Amino acid sequence: MVLDCVIIGGGPAGLNAALVLGRAKKNIIVFDDNKPRNAVTHESHGFITRDKIKPAEFKRYALEDLKEYSNIIIKNQRVFDIKTENDRFFILTKDGNTFEARKVILATGLTDILPAIKGIHEFYGESLFSCPFCDGWELQDRPLVVISENERAFHMTKMIRNWSKDVVLCTNGQKVLSSEQRELLANKDIEVIEEEIEYLQGEDGRLRKIILKSGREVAREGGFVTTGLQQASPLAQQLGCSMNSMGGIDTDNSGRTAIAGVYACGDNSIIAPAQLIIAAAEGSKAAIAVVGDLVNEDF
Template structure:
């Protein structure tokens, strides 16, 4: 039986694995290698790793982990997880079954893009979700914010920090209050409420937003508000309590309401969603597991 199985090998799961391995626990990490940032070429904002390709980050992380003989990594999806009296039973897609005393869920989130023709062609190359991640590269450029979300006012203010040339497209929705509209106008941010018919461009490079009324807005880059959903149903099927915004509720050491189940990284939706934060949360969850195992065993 393993001391801990980690499900998900993004930055949170990989850092959890590092701390658990160094904590001398017998652990296994499962990852089906479909991270949230797979669409991007560069990841920013992690000191010593600024601008790294996400796949290279992962390769380096796995190389760091290779030196710990008490850790096994499998490139495989976990399809089910059951809590028994003494342990958790883990089922993989190749019908293998494993047992573990603790489980860390580091399965991440998925971005659901607004249903606009062509939008997938540009997400991660010229349309991004987070100005903290990609604002620097787009600074002072004419930008678009595509959003149907009422929280867009704050996002528009944030993007304005990187570029003063901003147009917000709400795709047919009326999402701003009168006061917000006035403030946007005061800062020369145009709001277009017309329905978008498609996005145009080549090889991942956006060139224009075309509207149903045939108007065309020329923009080479920008941001889009996505709907974030859990990448895996495992937490919910185990009975983990979800927060109002669909994150998994955890304490400061990643403990969920299910004893022995920990969560870290984007899945909690409680902290800013960035690689460095996810890695830090992985550390905290691993420390939670080690603390709890030590208390049980001592």
Template sequence: MLLDCVIVGGGPAGLNAALVLGRARRNVLLFDNNKPRNAVTHESHGFLTRDGVKPEQFRRIAHEEIMKYPSVRMKQATVTDIRHHGGGFEITAQSGERAAARKLILATGLREEFPPIAGFTQFYGRSLFNCPYCDGWELRDRPLVVVSEGANLFHSAMLIYNWSRNLLLCTNGRAVLSFDQKQALERKGLLVIEQPIAAFEGTDGQLEKVRFQDGSAVARAGGFVTPHWIQAAPFGARLGCATSELGGFVTDAFGRTNVKGVYAAGDTSVVAPSQLVIAAAEGSRAAIGVNGDLSFEEYTY
């Protein structure tokens, strides 16, 4: 059976795309490997009527709502290959199952690569985070550390200053701040340390101090670490989808990539800010693009 669309990725973007296409009476198969990037997240914020929702609760509600639409199927499986086939696409799962579709939505998201600092993993998702819009409120007015090895450190400092005025800014040994930027930060009373970080220290997931290579340490109660973002799956690159400077797929107003029939949604195309509500909206946008293009093709050919 030739499907109208296959969606690869079962996060908020893929799920919302499936919902919209189901309501449009499109035959859809969604592949989900059940390995969400937000597995360490306890709650998601910034989504009206769902502020504070637990990721597993969000997925359960989404699955229940999508299953009301009989033209949508969801398959827990890892996709291993996607190829152009007969004017559409052939998708192969690890189980050997194959599906053919006229359109393809990539909602596989991004993968975070953090600086290899000792102790980081025991605090990530508990007192160290990457998105102030997601977790800044919970860390408000605490002494925080902000770590970035990139040129966005200055921007991050200005942003996070809104939640806490007690900031330690770390470049982890990189020269990413200009002389003027350092002076501007110091005028705000912010501490800048450019030497490498030896370790994050604390107990039971609660950060207590940041230790540097010279043995010195600064007490902190939480903070934000900027990751390097890369595509979580290779399919878009293999199909020839163009990427932006930040690593996301370039799309138009309806999620279309430069490859005919391939759409991208969620973190796959919008690298930052990484929020539940934005990813879900991206899924809706791509689904509307798919349905509109299918309708046009069916009417004119």
């Protein structure tokens, strides 16, 4: 059987895309290797009716919804390659199976790359986070740090000041600010520390101090990190999709990539605040585009 669409990735984007396609009477398979970007996250925020929900619980609810549609199949398999022939896609999985489909949605997500600082993994997801819209409320009005080694340092620091007026910026030895940016931060009493960080100190995931190479200790109770980002799967590059300046898959407003029949949604394309609700919405948009394109082809 030729499937109408396969969705690769079982996060909020892929699952919401599946719901829309299923309700449009399309025969689909969702491939999910269950390695989510938010594996360190205890709660998700910003999704009305689901604020503070645990990611695993959200996924359980989503899968329960999808069970209502017999035309949706979920397979816990990893896709390692996609071949194209005569406007069809042949999806090859790690266990040796091949599936044929008319359309492909890539919802494979991104992988965060943390700065190489001793102890940072101990605190990431506990008291250090990457998205202030997700976790800023919980850290409000505390002494915070922004750890950033790249050009996003100024923007992130400016944003974090919305949640706390007691903020310092640590660039871990990197000079990433212009003189104008430095002056603007100084005018807001935001200290910029360009010295390298020796390690982070705290207990039970709670940050307490930043220890600098000089031995200076900076007391902080949490903060935010600008992570490096890379595609969690090489499939987009293998298919020949073009990438945007941030390393995401380049798409139009409906999720269509430069490769006919291939769509992308979620973190891997938008490189926006990594919020559940945004990813789910992008999945819905991509699925609607797939349905529209299938209808036009068949009409």
